Amino acid sequence: MWRSLRPIGRSAASGGYRRYAWTGADADCRLWFRMQAEARRLNYEVDRNGNQWAWLGDPAAGDAVVTGSHLDSVPDGGAFDGPLGVVSAFAALDELRRRGVEFARPFAITNFGDEEGARFGLACVGSRLTAGRLTKEQAYELRDADGITLPQAMEAAGHDPEAIGPDPERLARIGAFVELHVEQGRALDLSGDSVGIASAIWPHGRWRYDFAGEANHAGTTRLVDRRDPMLTYAETVLAARREAELAGAVATFGKIAVEPNGVNAIPSLVRGWLDARAADQQSLDAVTAGVETAARDYATRHGIDLTVVRESFTPVVEFAHALRDELASVLGEKTPVLGTGAGHDAGILSESIPTAMLFVRNPTGVSHSPAEFAAEDDCVAGVIALADVLEGLACR
Numbered sequence: 001m002w003r004s005l006r007p008i009g010r011s012a013a014s015g016g017y018r019r020y021a022w023t024g025a026d027a028d029c030r031l032w033f034r035m036q037a038e039a040r041r042l043n044y045e046v047d048r049n050g051n052q053w054a055w056l057g058d059p060a061a062g063d064a065v066v067t068g069s070h071l072d073s074v075p076d077g078g079a080f081d082g083p084l085g086v087v088s089a090f091a092a093l094d095e096l097r098r099r100g101v102e103f104a105r106p107f108a109i110t111n112f113g114d115e116e117g118a119r120f121g122l123a124c125v126g127s128r129l130t131a132g133r134l135t136k137e138q139a140y141e142l143r144d145a146d147g148i149t150l151p152q153a154m155e156a157a158g159h160d161p162e163a164i165g166p167d168p169e170r171l172a173r174i175g176a177f178v179e180l181h182v183e184q185g186r187a188l189d190l191s192g193d194s195v196g197i198a199s200a201i202w203p204h205g206r207w208r209y210d211f212a213g214e215a216n217h218a219g220t221t222r223l224v225d226r227r228d229p230m231l232t233y234a235e236t237v238l239a240a241r242r243e244a245e246l247a248g249a250v251a252t253f254g255k256i257a258v259e260p261n262g263v264n265a266i267p268s269l270v271r272g273w274l275d276a277r278a279a280d281q282q283s284l285d286a287v288t289a290g291v292e293t294a295a296r297d298y299a300t301r302h303g304i305d306l307t308v309v310r311e312s313f314t315p316v317v318e319f320a321h322a323l324r325d326e327l328a329s330v331l332g333e334k335t336p337v338l339g340t341g342a343g344h345d346a347g348i349l350s351e352s353i354p355t356a357m358l359f360v361r362n363p364t365g366v367s368h369s370p371a372e373f374a375a376e377d378d379c380v381a382g383v384i385a386l387a388d389v390l391e392g393l394a395c396r
Contacts, residue, residue, distance in 0.1 A: 018077075022150075026157070121142065208273050210270075213270075236253070
């Protein structure tokens with residue numbers, strides 16, 4: 001499975017993956033998922049929001065156990081973030097069949113669409129729509145860098161955008177969702193464990209900062225006459241680092257758009273996106289308030305107009321304690337329990353259904369990069385742990 005999935009959407013130049021929602025690479029990933037489902041004689045379907053499902057047993061019976069993740073990527077992302085959870089789900093089913101166990105509850109493997117938000121700027125679009133945390137009207141406003149709207153992209157890929165929206169009937173069928181994911185950090189490497197259990201997801205969000213100044217000639221405009229938004233943006237980036245250090249949080253300006261984007265032109269507009277995350281809401285509020293205060297102070301001094309828009313936000317997610325405890329009882333008390341600053345579909349769904357997560361060791365801690373890695377032995381340990389958990393939840 002890993003060998004057949006690995007080439008899809010991979011950049012020869014960077015070695016990273018460009019599997020963006022509703023593109024050709026995404027279609028190839030979807031075909032891969034369907035082929036894996038059909039090879040295992042699972043009932044395949046695509047829901048109204050473009051998420052893929054592979055069912056064993058009757059979905060309408062309710063109280064289903066579901067596992068899976070996503071197959072899309074960030075720009076030049078790694079091979080493991082998302083796909084490891086989907087590949088491991090199919091492998092865990094293979095392991096359970098090898099054991100000869102009988103399923104007492106319906107079972108499904110899923111691939112949630114557009115989890116990373118690389119194309120339209122909003123993470124977890126497929127699960128947000130399903131859970132009713134993104135309205136149809138809001139989804140229709142999403143555009144990519146070329147101005148193509150989400151419904152236009154979906155229609156071009158053969159999916160009916162008129163159908164998107166909340167899917168409470170589907171969620172009502174699910175009794176538990178367990179997502180396996182490569183760890184995005186080094187906690188397991190430091191503890192020496194192959195597999196861990198998630199305790200919670202930090203509150204996190206994305207804020208767009210628009211710094212509007214005045215375009216002018218880079219070679220003829222005196223420094224004192226300039227309204228250069230790049231200066232205010234640069235100082236704001238440094239302020240984000242300072243505020244994050246003070247709060248024990250993380251804050252990153254990782255995306256920028258500049259107009260007119262000429263080497264010999266002072267910009268008229270610099271647009272930057274802040275990603276901020278913290279262990280608790282109070283710390284996150286302190287970081288974002290501190291960054292905005294500093295940005296507005298710099299903007300005033302440089303004659304820059306500043307607009308700040310919160311584009312997305314996810315509050316702290318405490319995974320269902322009963323389900324988390326059940327995972328711990330299956331895997332053993334010594335299995336480490338750890339929090340994470342990364343968002344996941346399991347976090348989005350947690351308000352609607354019981355969810356839990358397993359992490360597989362990442363020896364470098366690097367993620368969202370071609371250097372992302374998990375050793376084969378640890379991946380196998382993850383499959384066995386997932387199979388053990390699924391057997392405890394779904395099988396006699």
